[in-house]
Amino acid sequence: MTTTLFKGGRVLDPASGTDAVMDVLVEGQRIARIGKDLPASEAEVIDASGLIVAPGLIDPHVHLREPGQEHKETIQTGSQAAVAGGFTTVCCMPNTAPTLDTPEIVRFIYDQARTAMCRVFPVAAGTVGRQGERMTEIQLLAKAGAVGISDDGDVIASAGVMKSVFTATGAAGLVFMQHCQEPTLTRGASMHAGGISTKLGLTGWPRIAEEIIIERDIRLLSVAPCRYHVQHLSCAGSIEIIRIARANGLPVTAEASPHHLLLTDEACLGYDTSAKMNPPLREQSDLEAIRKGVADGIITILATDHAPHTPDEKALPFSDAPFGIIGLETALAGYAKALIDTGHIDWLKLVELMTINPAKLCNLDRSHRGDDGLGELREGGLADITLIDPAHSWTVTESDLEGLSRNTPFLGTEFNARTVLTMVGGQTQHSRLNASASS
Ligand SMILES: [Zn+2]
Incomplete structure (x- = not known):
């Protein structure tokens, strides 16, 4: 031994x-x-x-691209990036090809992850093919080992479908993780709607498209109880909506990503596609509000949204290039720069946002598939x-x-x-x- x-x-x-x-x-x-x-x-x-x-770091939001886009990342290579960045556990999103929407694919992820360098837990889709129309068999997905439900990459736009998915996700004891983007307000958008998008002649993605979905979902929770988590929150207004929901005792949480804590839409100047992400980089006032939201305890989880793409794809014109950046290798350093170097939080708090809090979000703090709880250091x-x-x-x-x-x-x-x-x-x-x- x-x-x-x-x-x-x-x-x-x-x-x-x-x-x-x-x-x-x-x-x-x-x-x-x-x-x-x-x-x-x-x-x-x-x-x-x-x-x-510290306890091993946990990232509840990564894209490992397997199955279907193994030229961008695999479970194995993603786990290499994870351990290089201090992560011992990652939760992978369901926007794979095929979509992670059946118990068979949940089991496939666990099989592939057996030789990975870190622990990998799948988050399964709430609708078939992430099409936002027909609900998946959430009880069976949970039984197969899904640690959360999300259509990440897309919102569930239909309030009726969302209500059913909340009810089923809540009944299964899982969290629903929402990519908050009202699609009719963001058609053709490739960056934040503001002075810089106007200057660059690009279609803008307005803040209200995020806020309106969070508002809607919080309303729905009163008739469809479920733990609700806002992914990669990008604007100041969203924090205020969540602040009120939490004050009212609703089970609402939110995560911030390194790029939204460190960069603004100015990074898109020069049509730099490495600054193209969804939701987009916003303005200094949003960045400050997100940092303050972490300091105030409104945002309790940090997550990378690690989104690998090839150089060829990112070499496309700005409006055609895919959204997303990688994040695992630089995340801890980025959070420290945004939150500790600026005096917003201390190391104990940063470790909490990267270990026990994401563990609780995905029920990984308790015994899971034969392993004991993650996210803490204990004899x-x-x-x-x-x-x-x-x-x-x-x-x-x-x-x-x-x-x-x-x-x-x-x-x-x-x-x-x-x-x-x-x-x-x-x-x-x-x-x-x-x-x-x-x-
Ligand atoms: Zn997303």
Whole structure:
């Protein structure tokens, strides 16, 4: 049995509120002990002084492109990108080909994920083929192991269908994750509707198209109870709607993505398709509101929306290029830059938004398919551990990207923090450290 001792790190476990310099001893797949001055005995010792020892990071929103678009990413290559960015668990969206809308495809994802470098959990579609018309068999999808329901990439536009999907998703005990975009307000849109879209002569995607869906869905929840989650929130107004819903006790959560916390629509100037995403980059006031929404506790989850595309696709004219950027390898660094370097939150809070909160969203904090709960550091629990260097200056280059695609606007960006080791179930799956054995 391999044993590893993380020595003298700052152990952060938001689930228990732990923030103390301690050692963590891993034996086999599990955490054997957490405490001060633990004996090394036969363990491989990793000097964690100056580093943060956190539960393995969890991303509840990635696109792994398998099945159907394996030239962009596969479950295997996506998991490589994940562990390079400190993630031990990712939840993959159903906009694959075929759509992830049957129990067979849910099981296919689990089969493919057996050799992946991190844990992979599928989110299944709410409507057949994500067409927004006919509801999927949500009870069976849940039984097969889907950890959430979403038509991500598209909204469920019909209120009638949405109501049925909420009811079934709620009854199955799952969360519904909404891509909030009223489609008739965004036809042909490729970026935020504002001064810059006018200047570039591009069709704009107005804020109200996001807000109106959140408003509608919150209304529907009163007749179709369900846990409801707003994906990749992009505008200030959305936060105010969610603030009121949460104040009224509704089970509404929201996530923010690195790009919406760091960039504005100015990044689209020059028709740079690496800044084309959906929902689009908006204005400085939105960016500030999203940061503040995280600080205020309205946004409780961070998610990358990792969306790989080929260079050929991103070389198309702006209005024709696909939406989306990759995010797994640079996410932690980006969140730290947007939220910690600016004084909005501290490290314990950041780790909470990336571990126990997304675990709870997808019911991964409790026993799941024979494994125990994820998202925390506890004696006897699975050894999913991420080491973070909170004072590591680095500039993103292509060699830092370990998935299949390269479409990121963050090449050349300087960051001040980085994950340096990723352990999944006691196995070190990625390391930038030189470990030394002790006797
Ligand atoms: Zn989406």
